[in-house]
Amino acid sequence: MASGSAWCSAARQLPLRLTAGIFFLNSGISKHGADEATAEGLKQFAAMTYPFLGKQDAQKFVRLLSAGEIAIAATLLVPVVPAAVAGAALTAFSLGTLGLYLRTPGLREEGSLRPTEQGLTIAKDVWLLGIGVSLIVDGVNEHR
Structure with missing residues (x-):
């Protein structure tokens, strides 16, 4: 029964x-050779919310971002990686992008969580958070 459940x-x-x-694979590959x-631009955008990133070399920042996304x-794509591990990685990344969304002026309507047109591209990352948390829960339940 356990194998059927798995x-x-x-x-x-x-x-x-x-x-x-x-x-994520597409995003990471597309950033790999960024000019x-x-x-x-990516570094400055991230540094508005996470100031310690402002000290990074822009090319190094994008190489690290690309490698992280890959x-x-x-x-996520390698089936032997446990769901909880894949979910934790995805959740951590999505929390970082949602932090950008919540803290960057102009991405949300005044006094609201609703995105502006500029914020829509990051606000949609909430689905990544949902997938990550779902994988964590599923992975934890697999080990019970």
């Missing part, structure tokens, strides 16, 4: 892991 859990996780994993202007993609 198969059912893996099948249930597949759509979550594939959609988020492919999304200086793109790298500087690593998260791997945790």
Whole structure:
């Protein structure tokens, strides 16, 4: 019965892991060869919320961001990585992007959580948080 339960859990996780994993793989690969202007823009945007990033070299920042996104993609797309581990990586990253959304002026309507047009591209990352938490819960339940 345990193997049937494990198969059912893996099948249930597949759509979550594939959609988020492919999304992260594409994002990480697209940032891999970012030009200086793109790298500087990404770094400055992140540094508005996370000031310690302002001290980083822009190219190094984008290389690390790219590598992080590709690593998260791997945790999601490689089936032997436990769901809780993949979910934790995804949750941590999405909390960081949602921190940008909540703290960056102009991304939300005044006094609201509703995104402005500029904030929509980051506000949608809430689905990544939902997938990450779902994978954590599923992974914890697998070990019970």
